[in-house]
Amino acid sequence: MAETAELERRRIATAKTFARYAEQPFDWRKSTTCLHMARMQMRGMGHRPPKMPPLRSAVRARKELEARGHANVIGLLDTMLPRIAPAQMRLGDLAAAPGSEEWLDAILINVAPRKFAGWREDQHLMVVLDISLDQITAAWRL
Numbered sequence: 787m788a789e790t791a792e793l794e795r796r797r798i799a800t801a802k803t804f805a806r807y808a809e810q811p812f813d814w815r816k817s818t819t820c821l822h823m824a825r826m827q828m829r830g831m832g833h834r835p836p837k838m839p840p841l842r843s844a845v846r847a848r849k850e851l852e853a854r855g856h857a858n859v860i861g862l863l864d865t866m867l868p869r870i871a872p873a874q875m876r877l878g879d880l881a882a883a884p885g886s887e888e889w890l891d892a893i894l895i896n897v898a899p900r901k902f903a904g905w906r907e908d909q910h911l912m913v914v915l916d917i918s919l920d921q922i923t924a925a926w927r928l
Contacts, residue, residue, distance in 0.1 A: 796878040799830030807912045812905040820893035831928040858889040867926035872919040882924040
């Protein structure tokens with residue numbers, strides 16, 4: 787019964803995050819980025835991530851990461867969440883896949899087996915992507 791409650795909590799948090807960002811274009815200025823999406827998912831799952839500074843561009847995001855002592859987004863998330871193997875992911879967990887820059891991996895939400903919500907360079911809007919586990923560079927339990 788406790789497992790059922792946990793799955794329902796994960797489903798509700800993931801559905802709220804998905805509803806907020808579904809079919810939204812990636813836009814630094816409007817705070818529709820994978821970082822903002824991950825933060826909302828973390829909060830929905832009961833975590834208390836730090837407040838995000840305004841990120842109006844990739845250059846600003848990189849400066850903010852460096853100011854906090856992180857070389858990339860994976861390093862930042864490693865300080866906040868426990869890392870897991872991609873095969874251990876459950877509904878609502880976070881994953882990273884190679885992004886447009888070496889320091890800026892794409893952060894995705896696991897929405898079903900091999901299905902992840904997020905953005906890609908070749909997709910203007912947030913979509914559900916079919917990604918194999920060998921393409922996941924890091925995963926975190928929420």
